[in-house]
Amino acid sequence: MKILVPVDGSPFTKRMLAYLAAHDEWLGGAHRYTLLHVAPAVPPRAAAVLDKSVLQGHYAEESEKVFKPIRAFFAKQKIDAEFTAKVGHAADTISTLATKGKFDLIMLGSHGHGLLGNVVLGSVTTKVMANCDTPVLVIR
Numbered sequence: 001m002k003i004l005v006p007v008d009g010s011p012f013t014k015r016m017l018a019y020l021a022a023h024d025e026w027l028g029g030a031h032r033y034t035l036l037h038v039a040p041a042v043p044p045r046a047a048a049v050l051d052k053s054v055l056q057g058h059y060a061e062e063s064e065k066v067f068k069p070i071r072a073f074f075a076k077q078k079i080d081a082e083f084t085a086k087v088g089h090a091a092d093t094i095s096t097l098a099t100k101g102k103f104d105l106i107m108l109g110s111h112g113h114g115l116l117g118n119v120v121l122g123s124v125t126t127k128v129m130a131n132c133d134t135p136v137l138v139i140r
């Protein structure tokens with residue numbers, strides 16, 4: 001199974017990884033994992049005054065902060081994974097990559113805050129489920 005795992009480094013990402021580690025059916029060679037970190041874009045006016053290499057370095061650093069402990073987790077579990085960093089709006093980027101990449105499943109951690117409609121699930125999770133045909137496994 002081809003699985004997309006959006007991560008942000010939050011406690012909810014850690015909870016999702018703990019779920020993975022605790023359930024043997026998710027471990028092993030039967031699954032291919034792509035870990036995705038979506039860094040929010042620097043506002044256009046600020047980005048316009050920054051050198052492109054500085055801006056790209058910022059995005060790369062932000063993603064690597066999130067990926068570093070997750071790389072260690074996957075190495076410890078002896079699971080091969082691909083790590084992908086993107087810039088943009090998280091829900092839109094996740095939905096687009098899941099569709100274009102023909103993923104079988106999106107596995108993500110969620111939290112319950114925000115407006116009344118997003119009390120049970122986070123707003124990113126809600127938007128991903130609304131904008132994408134790929135099945136979503138939400139770990140709370």
